[in-house]
Amino acid sequence: MTTLPAAQAQSAVSSRTEYEAALQLLRDASRAYYSGGDSALDDAAYDQLRHAVRVWEEENPAEVSPDSPTGLVADGAAPVGDVAHTTRLLSLDNVFDSVGLIAWGASVQRRLGNAPQGGFTVEPKIDGAAVAARYREGRLVQLITRGDGSHGEDISHVIGQIDGLPEQLTEPVTVEVRGEVAFTQEQFEKANEVRLAHNAQVFANPRNGVAGTLRAKDRPYRLQMTFWAYGAVELDVVAYLPAGATHAQTLAAVAAAGIRTTADSAAGLHIVGDLAAAQERVDAIAAMRAQLPVGIDGVVIKMNDAAEQAAAGVGSRFPHWAIAVKLPAVERQTVLEDVVWEVGRTGVLAPTAVLAPVEIDGSTVTRATLHNPADIRRRDLHIGDTVTVYKAGDISA
Numbered sequence: 001m002t003t004l005p006a007a008q009a010q011s012a013v014s015s016r017t018e019y020e021a022a023l024q025l026l027r028d029a030s031r032a033y034y035s036g037g038d039s040a041l042d043d044a045a046y047d048q049l050r051h052a053v054r055v056w057e058e059e060n061p062a063e064v065s066p067d068s069p070t071g072l073v074a075d076g077a078a079p080v081g082d083v084a085h086t087t088r089l090l091s092l093d094n095v096f097d098s099v100g101l102i103a104w105g106a107s108v109q110r111r112l113g114n115a116p117q118g119g120f121t122v123e124p125k126i127d128g129a130a131v132a133a134r135y136r137e138g139r140l141v142q143l144i145t146r147g148d149g150s151h152g153e154d155i156s157h158v159i160g161q162i163d164g165l166p167e168q169l170t171e172p173v174t175v176e177v178r179g180e181v182a183f184t185q186e187q188f189e190k191a192n193e194v195r196l197a198h199n200a201q202v203f204a205n206p207r208n209g210v211a212g213t214l215r216a217k218d219r220p221y222r223l224q225m226t227f228w229a230y231g232a233v234e235l236d237v238v239a240y241l242p243a244g245a246t247h248a249q250t251l252a253a254v255a256a257a258g259i260r261t262t263a264d265s266a267a268g269l270h271i272v273g274d275l276a277a278a279q280e281r282v283d284a285i286a287a288m289r290a291q292l293p294v295g296i297d298g299v300v301i302k303m304n305d306a307a308e309q310a311a312a313g314v315g316s317r318f319p320h321w322a323i324a325v326k327l328p329a330v331e332r333q334t335v336l337e338d339v340v341w342e343v344g345r346t347g348v349l350a351p352t353a354v355l356a357p358v359e360i361d362g363s364t365v366t367r368a369t370l371h372n373p374a375d376i377r378r379r380d381l382h383i384g385d386t387v388t389v390y391k392a393g394d395i396s397a
């Protein structure tokens, strides 16, 4: 849970001084988004301020700062390291409902000239951070963030802190495995307990916590995270996977070597024949979302056959052979109405926020834990503040 002081939800920029202050606020907020720091702006306030900056830049073209975030990829904030990726780490295109999924199916069919014959896989879209893990002869030698997709940061210092990514595989394989690192709900609660014990501010949500934890080098404590592989590519020109392996076979080979994959997640990896069956799986995964041990923000559908994937091809940012069906956001703003002492789920008495009721992903949230009084002070919370509430699984936090 993070605060949003009302003064920062700015909708207009009217002077050069205000413009420069707004650029700084945008830079700080987007750096926090990609690097896991604490941001004073939630997504909506960020978008509003960014829009105000763009309006001012359009009206004052001669005064536009050459490094304004509005002109840069990912607002220039995704930390880009110096490790070149073997092949680009792509993102995913999104749809939001069955109509979007059908439209994606039609575009695939146009590219291939016929409906895919090899079927589709359906797996959860884990809400964490993308990581490439390089194994040489079975040993985990390097971890790299996505960065801008062509270069990432070396984060090998977190080797040993990630369940599902063993330092030694059961086979002496050389391969680069790609997947998502996230906190499970349990790991997230534990991480925040450790943070409180070290007088550090609790993480606003698991995704933000993971982004920061992957990059942190100087913390006096270690936090455990979890990896789920969703792909693998060749490393050092060593053939690892049989030519023409399907997506499901690739993940099965990775799992056989000892790495956790999305197929091992509670939502699993299912192979279906067509997009109607894929939509049924999307609905089933959406229905189990609140009970899953890790946060998901969508469901990913991929063409299973390697030759058909190659025929569909890749665009500048996304492969044409995969699509994410996004699920509703689990964060919303509301007003802090009161703070009371309540006994939490674990039997511990904790200050609890009483909130103006908000509907988040199908349930009405009216309470949120505030952990302890020191945390309230660190966040500088006051009754009447607008706050961002994050709903974790089937409980609110």
Ligand code: IVH
Pocket: 090, 091, 092, 123, 124, 125, 126, 127, 128, 129, 130, 131, 179, 180, 230, 262, 300, 319, 322, 324
């Ligand atoms: S596939 C070439 N599968 O979502 C295909 N991505 O918003 C690349 N993600 O950058 C990605 N779960 O970090 C894939 N089962 C999954 C995923 C997944 C989470 C992340 C990934 C990607 C981002 C796109």
